[in-house]
Amino acid sequence: MNELLNVEHLSINFHTYNGEVQAVRDASFRLNRGEVLAIVGESGSGKSVMMQTILKLTPCMLMGGRIIFDGKDITDYTDRQMQEIRGSQIGIIFQDAMTSLNPTMKIGRQITESLLRHQKLTRAEAKEKALELLRQVGINNPEKRFHQYIHNLSGGMRQRVMIAIALACKPKLLIADEPTTALDVTIQAQIMDLLARLREEVGCSIVLITHDLGVVAANADRIAVMYAGHIVESGTSDQIFYHSSHPYTRGLLESIPRLDAPRDAQLTYIGGTPPDALNPAPGCAFSARCKYSMRLCRMQAPEAHEIQPGHFCSCFLLDEEAKAVREKTGWEVLV
């Protein structure tokens, strides 16, 4: 069995003072063993909430759907059952290492904490292992760092410590939630290299949450694009980058200024603003900003089409009957 994580029709709601927020709506995806899946979306698209809910880290309501991890249905697991999985089988790296690490605990203790919790190790063994981990994530002089606090470290080093903690128990799945957003490009490149190397060494699957398509280009096997709580398109990295079929994915790809683009190439952009999660309009969530939107798009939400094996896209433009619209607007299906 090659499948590690299977999420089916997941819907998540939040209570706020302003009303119910539908953070994730009917999201389905799979992750195979040893694979890197990138979840790409803008802020507020629900990508972080979705992964945090899978780990039961958020106080939101699961409105429906199933989560199958490593062959077991973990949808209705209790907190206690989740504690056995979190940290040992699933590791997580958060975006902001400064606020997600404990400023009052020494680095060494933060790493050995999960080792002692999940594995039957003595303190000395755990320390030995922690030093090894620090070395593995590229921290010089681990004996000294072991006894320091995080304020002694730079942003990149803190992120390395987070990675060491996440990987301490050799998890099957590593969730990296915007691991490089707070870092400079040069440090970002270092951290992404490190993740790629560790994935080989530890042999874990990775879910990489990011808003930057550039970061995922070299690192992801498969990509899921999220917009307003929906997964609008998913497929292999090549399918998404070279054969993207959803107007949002294309818009996103075109709006990134590229270093290799000729000078004075016009930067295209997606007009309008992301939809209000409190009062979602009926129909396709992207229809208000989509330049190809049809009358149907505003009334009914599209189903996912499988364009190519493994390449799913939710858009009415791909429908046979939309041929006339495709010709009129110049939309090409890139297969």
Add this chain to the structure above:
Amino acid sequence: MNKQTQPLFEIRDLCKYFTLDRKNTLKAVNHVSLTIQKGETVGIVGESGCGKTTLGRTLKRLYTATSGTVLYKGQDIFKMNREQAHQYAKEVQMIFQDPYSSLDPRMTVREIVREGMLNHGILKGDPAAQNRRINELLMMVGLNEEHADRFPHEFSGGQRQRIGIARALAVNPEVIICDEPTSALDVSIQAQVVNLLKNLQREFNLTLIFISHNLSLVKYISDRVGVMYLGSMVELASSEMLYKEPAHPYTEVLISAIPIPDPNIQKNRSAIRFSGELPSPINTRDDVCSFAGRCRYAAPACSNLTPRLREVSLDHFAVCDRVLRRENK
């Protein structure tokens, strides 16, 4: 660009040091020289802590320089009298990084945009004309009249940044210093704001100083780009030249680290990486190359020479040209 005319900005050996205590000095901007012509867009890039924001703020006179001069239209901005300083404040406007904290939450958009007009006596005593102008400005940045009487919290990040741009344009400036104007925004919104700035620049022949850590964005918008490292300008060239033929080893690494959203290109690029972290900008020495510790071309001689920006090829200035020389061999 006509080089005979007087440049708009002439920055000579500008330094801004922050004294931390009796022994420690943070050299945020260290002997930066730069000439900016009217109508030009100059990008300033570098990692966080390299002094790019301090440079921008010093140019706006939010900080007084420690030493060096900045000539604006031939006049030293740190030796201006009250009246001249007031005029300078009008002509040089700034757009800030964080659209959430740079707008007063208790003022409506109309009041925010009008404030500059009142201060600088634009359409003085004619509120109706001012209102017409405000509406016009809002239209220009892609908002509309109905937005004028709302408060900043009613807008999204991209819209707030547009309000910031409208506020800057309200006083008919000649220069706009943009300090990371899009780093708080999503990519699809970032493109809107950048296109807007680029169009406004063309339309009003504005001079833009565009500060950012996003190198691909800077390349897109700028005519010339300056790369800063630990307070010093290490390379300055036209944006085409800089990205095609970087001369300084730091620029080379920086460009190599930018992700390109294309898997095939990305996988086949040669990756040049730093071994170390950014060194501390406190008490840096002026007589050695600040980059030598992380440089892959570093030679023993590097710690003996005083780095100076010099012309390595036509209109291409760099402190060091080891990357170019290696290629010539």
